[in-house]
Each structure stands twice: as structure tokens, then as C-alpha cells.
Amino acid sequence: MxxxxxxxxxxxxxxxxxxxxxxxxxxxxxxxxxxxxxxxxxxxxxxxxxxxxxxxxxxxxxxxxxxxxxxxxxxxxxxxxxxxxxxxxxxxxxxxxxxxxxxxxxxxxxxxxxPTAYFFGQQEMRNSIAPGFGCDPYELVLSFNTTDGLWRIVMGIPFEAGDEIITTNMEEDAGISAVDILVDRFGVIKKTVDLPTNDAYSDREVLKRFKAQLTNKTKAVLFSSPIYLTGARLPAKKLCLGAARRGILSIVDGAHLPGMCAVNLHDMGCDFFSGSGHKWQCGPGQTGFLYIRNGYDPDYRIVERPTGDFAPFGAPSPTVEIGIPGYTNTAPLPTYYPTNTLIYGAAGILKNGERDPEHNIAAVLQLIGNGSRPSQQALTECCQLWDTxxxxxxxxxxxxxxxxxxxxxxxxxxxxxxxxxxxxxxxxxxxxxxxxxxxxxxxxxxxxxxxxxxxxxxxxxxxxxxxxxxxxxxxxxxxxxxxxxxxxxxxxxxxxxxxxxxxxxxxxxxxxxxxxxxxxxxxxxxxxxxxxxxxxxxxxxxxxx
Ligand SMILES: Cc1ncc(COP(=O)(O)O)c(C=O)c1O
The missing domain is CATH 3.90.1150.10 (Aspartate Aminotransferase, domain 1)
Known part of the structure; x- marks a missing residue:
């Protein structure tokens, strides 16, 4: 048209x-x-x-x-x-x-x-909300907010001196800070795409400007969509799959997407995504979503997921069946380390950054000590409302x-x-x-x-x-x-x-x-x-x- x-x-x-x-x-x-x-x-x-x-x-x-x-x-x-x-x-x-x-x-x-310690109970919450975001509960973590999620992503990827990361000139402070510490601490090289506005904007122009920054040292792209300054929703799927084709990791700051748009993370094809629970999803303050792609099977399938948090570590737990949409990004899973967890190495999950689609990596990343059950429960309830x-x-x-x-x-x-x-x-x-x-x-x-x-x-x-x-x-x-x-x-x-x-x-x-x-x-x-x-x-x- x-x-x-x-x-x-x-x-x-x-x-x-x-x-x-x-x-x-x-x-x-x-x-x-x-x-x-x-x-x-x-x-x-x-x-x-x-x-x-x-x-x-x-x-x-x-x-x-x-x-x-x-x-x-x-x-x-x-x-x-x-x-x-x-x-x-x-x-x-x-x-x-x-x-x-x-x-x-x-x-x-x-x-x-x-009063009671509150370490567990999120597996059931994650089971109930993950399908609404088009992903597996094993790859969705209830984080504190977008900033928290972005930092857990970039600090968990083993960047090395000379690696390049492509980002944009319109990232929010959370993204800018996450990239800047990679530069200062690990010697990563930051390449910046200037995003066009008004009649200079077209998806094609955006893709062209990203392509112009690619080299054989490019390790990752980090961009937000929508852009908080302009509201522009970038062609995220094209950017993520374009990166995947070249063996480059994609990190999406999707602060504004949950609750505003119908998000299908497997379809978007990103490796990592961080979003707010407290913005458009209308959850309490200090709630968010952290997604880490944990598979590459392009076909839809039904899987059994435990209802209890201990299940991945051997304790028996009733299970529920969950439909998992196929992945558009079929690249191998990248090395990734947890940045904070109570159970590093348990059941070999993420041990030395190793990846396996059978692993409940979200359970490991979720377990970071006492949390706020009311906040996580309230966010879950908001997601259930939106889903229904x-x-x-x-x-x-x-x-x-x-x-x-x-x-x-x-x-x-x-x-x-x-x-x-x-x-x-x-x-x-x-x-x-x-x-x-x-x-x-x-x-x-x-x-x-x-x-x-x-x-x-x-x-x-x-x-x-x-x-x-x-x-x-x-x-x-x-x-x-x-x-x-x-x-x-x-x-x-x-x-x-x-x-x-x-x-x-x-x-x-x-x-x-x-x-x-x-x-x-x-x-x-x-x-x-x-x-x-x-x-x-x-x-x-x-x-x-
Ligand atoms: C694009 C973007 N990323 C990250 C953030 C930070 O969000 P949060 O408060 O969930 O950490 C914001 C907040 O305005 C934002 O607009």
C-alpha cells in the first residue's frame, strides 16, 4: 500500500x-x-x-x-x-x-x-507468563527492571579486548552504561549507529547504517526498540536475524515492549532481551523481564515443565505442559555466565558458561537470594490479566x-x-x-x-x-x-x-x-x-x- x-x-x-x-x-x-x-x-x-x-x-x-x-x-x-x-x-x-x-x-x-524466607516459588509464575511472551519458562527470569537485566546480560557474555559492539546514539542510560563499562573494563570497541528521524527515517536506512558498522570483529549488537527518545520501533527481527546469520549476538533493550505490544521473543530472534515490568506491563516498581535464548529448534512443540523450583536439580515436582513456539534464530547457543546466583554450577547448569537447551537456566539466574514475593506475584497477575x-x-x-x-x-x-x-x-x-x-x-x-x-x-x-x-x-x-x-x-x-x-x-x-x-x-x-x-x-x- x-x-x-x-x-x-x-x-x-x-x-x-x-x-x-x-x-x-x-x-x-x-x-x-x-x-x-x-x-x-x-x-x-x-x-x-x-x-x-x-x-x-x-x-x-x-x-x-x-x-x-x-x-x-x-x-x-x-x-x-x-x-x-x-x-x-x-x-x-x-x-x-x-x-x-x-x-x-x-x-x-x-x-x-x-514472616518467611522467600527464595522460591517463581517457577510457577514463570510457567504462567512465559507463553504470553512467546518463550520457554526455562529462559525467562523475573528481574528487577530493564537496567538490571541489561547488566546481567552484558556482564555474563565473555567479551574480550578488541571485540566490537554496535549500538545506537539513542540508547537510554541503562544501555549506554552497560556498553561503556565493557569499553572501560574489557577493552571492547564501541561502534555507534546514528538513528534517522522524521522523513530521514526508513527501516532500510536503519539497516544500512547498522551494516556500515560491521567488521569481522563485531561480537554483538545492542539496541533498544522502541527507542525511548523518538518512540520508533526498529526492525528488531531483521536486525537480530541479520546478526545471527553473521555469528553476532543480539541484545535488545525492550524496556517498553512488555504490556504495550504482543511480544513473541522466539519470533523476534534475539539472543538476549531485557524489558520493564513496571512500565507498560503496569507491575510494581523494580520488576522486569530478562530473556536468554535457550534453544534453536525452529518447530513448535509441547514440553513438560516442573511446577517447583527444585525440579531441575533432581527433586521430584509435578509438571505442566507448555507450548513452545519455534525459534527463528537457529544459531548455536552462546557461552554465557550467571553474574549473580546462589547456585553456580548446580546440576552443571551454566557451569563454565556451557549451554544446553535442556537446562533450566532461568531457575539458576532467578535464585539470587531473598526476593519480594508480593512484587513478583503482582507482576505475574498483571501478565495474566494482559494474556486473558x-x-x-x-x-x-x-x-x-x-x-x-x-x-x-x-x-x-x-x-x-x-x-x-x-x-x-x-x-x-x-x-x-x-x-x-x-x-x-x-x-x-x-x-x-x-x-x-x-x-x-x-x-x-x-x-x-x-x-x-x-x-x-x-x-x-x-x-x-x-x-x-x-x-x-x-x-x-x-x-x-x-x-x-x-x-x-x-x-x-x-x-x-x-x-x-x-x-x-x-x-x-x-x-x-x-x-x-x-x-x-x-x-x-x-x-x-
Ligand atoms: C529504552 C529504555 N531502557 C531502559 C530503561 C530503564 O528502565 P528500567 O527502569 O526498567 O530499568 C528505560 C527507562 O525509561 C528506557 O526507556
Whole structure:
């Protein structure tokens, strides 16, 4: 289908985007209704509320979640934001469903009443959530957060002096720090891909820039997707499989993917993945997912997995059957050492970095001393909710809502205000835009084109302009929060340069766009409220200089 940038003031696109969002809203409402019906709650459940999933995976009535007609999200009332607050910064951290908060509190009280060491119990949790991420429970660890997972990955791979790692200029601090310590400590060489923005962006351009950094010393690629600065979802599968073909390891910082998108890790083909539990998956703080590919069989199969944590070490345990999707990455398993565990070498698992698809490596990596059962249980419950609500329906809704937001931004600030090209025509929406993160810059202006000036994400900035823009952008975020009770954030972005799109802005001349997160509890009316506030706070073509 034709992919084009729409022109300013295209009302048809806005109307269409609103319709698509409404249809996606209907689909998640239907998925939720089917979920209610499946468990026999019928009309009463529909009228009065929704369901949560109990600790054992069985459904539980959730009175707070009233069924809401469009344009309200059918999930809005399953969450408990402060009155009038419009929270649109899930990219920093999320908010747990009401039921999960209650269960967390009950669990915490239980533990206080009957204190006990909490080393075990996660095997069952991992069994229940791994299928939702398209992987084996033997390769999914409940980590503390994305940062924790990334460090456990890079410090466990035996890098040597002279090895090269390719990363991007738009990694979050967690990824930057993880790569930088490899440089300082082991003499690894860092190669950086500058990522394109706005109309300089295309998947092909991204792949070309990665390829240009390859040498016969390349040991790994580390990139995030979506990119936290721009929201761009990179062609992760192509990057991972391209790396695998060349014997290169792939490490994905997927902080934003769990809970936002329907993730299938075996299909993505990465060797290592780290994601947040507390952002879009809406678990408690300090929760995350660490994935380490532990197989290479391309065929789907059913396997038996123990329900008890000791099972891999010989103690008998009942088992459950779990369907495991085939791997797209069929390369041999790389050497990997645990960085922290109570049981190094037990049953020979990961002993001297050795790998075997039969090994329950996640059990070894999970066992790092006393943990927080309430947190891990609450995260598990969030995952079970998402699985039963339907991860694909949630992704569709999140993307449709983001596209509606983008269509409104395009209508007011123009297509070149957005971080990536806006395509309001194609369905399914192109991968780069299949995210709930929207970055746009109503502060940058280009006067390089004949005719009237226009907002331009890629406008070149002088240091003075960049500083003024940063001030204006931060002031807008503060005003939205203080005067309108709308929470979004801004970023400092090394955008592509209009004067030379093959280059990105250098430190001191970065731009300061706004970043908005839209999630399953938002609706088109929330997007409209944001746009109305933005129109007062950041009128079109009102630059800071
Ligand atoms: C791309 C990316 N990676 C890592 C992180 C850090 O996430 P966490 O708090 O889960 O460690 C963030 C947080 O904003 C992020 O955006």
C-alpha cells in the first residue's frame, strides 16, 4: 500500500484515525466481553464490572472495572488514577490495576504476619507468563527492571579486548552504561549507529547504517526498540536475524515492549532481551523481564515443565505442559555466565558458561537470594490479566490511539513535527509506528523551504536555539502538569539534520521534543483533552526564539 506523509490540515485522516481507534476500542471491549462470558459472568458482569485473575490463575470478579461505552476505554475504570489526572508518561513508569494493588497489599500483610524466607516459588509464575511472551519458562527470569537485566546480560557474555559492539546514539542510560563499562573494563570497541528521524527515517536506512558498522570483529549488537527518545520501533527481527546469520549476538533493550505490544521473543530472534515490568506491563516498581535464548529448534512443540523450583536439580515436582513456539534464530547457543546466583554450577547448569537447551537456566539466574514475593506475584497477575484480555487486541488499541494522536498532531503542527514519518493510510500500521510512544516537536521551526515556515523535527539548531528550546519544552511539560493535570515528558534528542540528513545533531544542539504515552486505559477523548491543552500551551508556529 502507498505510504505517504499527509499534508497539513487533512481532516479525512483525523476522522479515519478516530474511526480506526473506535474500532480497535470495540475489539478490546469485545475481547473483554468474551473473557467475561468465557467464565460465565454474563450480563451482570458486563454491566457491573470486570474480572481479575486470581493467584492460581482462576478468574476473580473485579467490581471496579465498569464496562464503558466508546469513546472511553473499556479498561479506564480498572485503574485508579487521581481525580482529573491525565497520566501520559507510562514510558517512564506505569500504574497497576486496582485489583493487583489490593492483592499486593494483602500478600505483603500475610508475609508480615507470618514472616518467611522467600527464595522460591517463581517457577510457577514463570510457567504462567512465559507463553504470553512467546518463550520457554526455562529462559525467562523475573528481574528487577530493564537496567538490571541489561547488566546481567552484558556482564555474563565473555567479551574480550578488541571485540566490537554496535549500538545506537539513542540508547537510554541503562544501555549506554552497560556498553561503556565493557569499553572501560574489557577493552571492547564501541561502534555507534546514528538513528534517522522524521522523513530521514526508513527501516532500510536503519539497516544500512547498522551494516556500515560491521567488521569481522563485531561480537554483538545492542539496541533498544522502541527507542525511548523518538518512540520508533526498529526492525528488531531483521536486525537480530541479520546478526545471527553473521555469528553476532543480539541484545535488545525492550524496556517498553512488555504490556504495550504482543511480544513473541522466539519470533523476534534475539539472543538476549531485557524489558520493564513496571512500565507498560503496569507491575510494581523494580520488576522486569530478562530473556536468554535457550534453544534453536525452529518447530513448535509441547514440553513438560516442573511446577517447583527444585525440579531441575533432581527433586521430584509435578509438571505442566507448555507450548513452545519455534525459534527463528537457529544459531548455536552462546557461552554465557550467571553474574549473580546462589547456585553456580548446580546440576552443571551454566557451569563454565556451557549451554544446553535442556537446562533450566532461568531457575539458576532467578535464585539470587531473598526476593519480594508480593512484587513478583503482582507482576505475574498483571501478565495474566494482559494474556486473558488479549495482548494483540491491546497492541492494536494502543497503536490505533497513538495514530489518532499523531493524526491530530499532523493536522495542527504538520507532518514534519513528528519523530518518524506519519503514515495514516496503511493498515496494519508500519512497524516503526506500532508503539504507544509519540514524539513530536512543536518548538522547532524550519525557514529553509520557500513559502511559510513550518514545524520541523529535523530543523538544525544553534546552541542558543537548542538551549531556548529546551527551556520552552520543559516549561510546557511543567505547565501541562501544574495547570492542566496532564503528565507527559520531554527528551533531549540528537535528531537528523535538515541541512544534511545523513548526520545527526551533536551535543549542545540537540532538540527537545515532547513525548506522549498512550495506553489501554486512555481513549480518544483523553487525546482530545491533551490536544486542547497543548493548543493553549504550545500554539502552532510560536517558536521560543
Ligand atoms: C529504552 C529504555 N531502557 C531502559 C530503561 C530503564 O528502565 P528500567 O527502569 O526498567 O530499568 C528505560 C527507562 O525509561 C528506557 O526507556
Amino acid at each position: 502507498k505510504k505517504s506523509l499527509v499534508t497539513d490540515g487533512d481532516w479525512t485522516t483525523v476522522a479515519k484515525a478516530r474511526d480506526v481507534a473506535a474500532e480497535a476500542g470495540e475489539r478490546i471491549a469485545t475481547a473483554r466481553r468474551d473473557f467475561l462470558k468465557l467464565f460465565g459472568y454474563g450480563a451482570a458482569g458486563l454491566a457491573m464490572g470486570g474480572l481479575s485473575v486470581d493467584k492460581d490463575g482462576s478468574p476473580r470478579f473485579m467490581a471496579e472495572a465498569a464496562a464503558m461505552p466508546a469513546p472511553y476505554s473499556p479498561y479506564a475504570n480498572a485503574f485508579q488514577f487521581a481525580d482529573q489526572l491525565l497520566y501520559m508518561n507510562i514510558g517512564t513508569t506505569g500504574s497497576s490495576p486496582t485489583r493487583v494493588i489490593k492483592d499486593f497489599a494483602d500478600d505483603y500483610k500475610d508475609i508480615a504476619r507470618n 484480555w488479549g495482548r494483540e487486541e491491546i497492541e492494536d488499541y494502543v497503536v490505533a490511539l497513538a495514530q489518532y494522536l499523531r493524526s491530530r498532531i499532523v493536522e495542527i503542527w504538520g507532518p514534519q513535527s513528528l519523530s518518524v514519518p506519519f503514515d495514516g493510510e496503511s493498515y496494519p500500521v508500519p512497524e516503526v509506528s506500532r508503539t504507544g510512544l509519540t514524539s513530536f516537536n512543536p518548538f522547532s521551526i524550519s525557514r529553509t523551504r520557500p513559502g511559510r515556515p513550518y514545524h520541523d523535527y529535523n530543523a538544525d539548531l544553534t546552541e542558543r536555539q537548542a538551549e531556548a528550546q529546551s527551556g520552552a519544552s520543559s516549561a510546557a511539560v511543567a505547565t501541562l502538569r501544574d495547570d492542566y493535570q496532564i503528565v507527559i515528558r520531554n527528551n533531549s534528542v540528537p535528531h537528523s539534520l535538515r541541512s544534511d540528513p545523513s548526520k545527526n545533531a551533536t551535543l549542545g544542539t540537540f532538540s527537545s521534543p515532547l513525548r506522549v504515552s498512550t495506553h489501554l486505559f486512555h481513549s480518544t477523548s483523553d487525546v482530545d483533552r491533551l490536544i486542547e491543552a497543548l493548543l493553549e500551551v504550545v500554539p502552532p508556529l510560536a517558536p521560543p526564539l
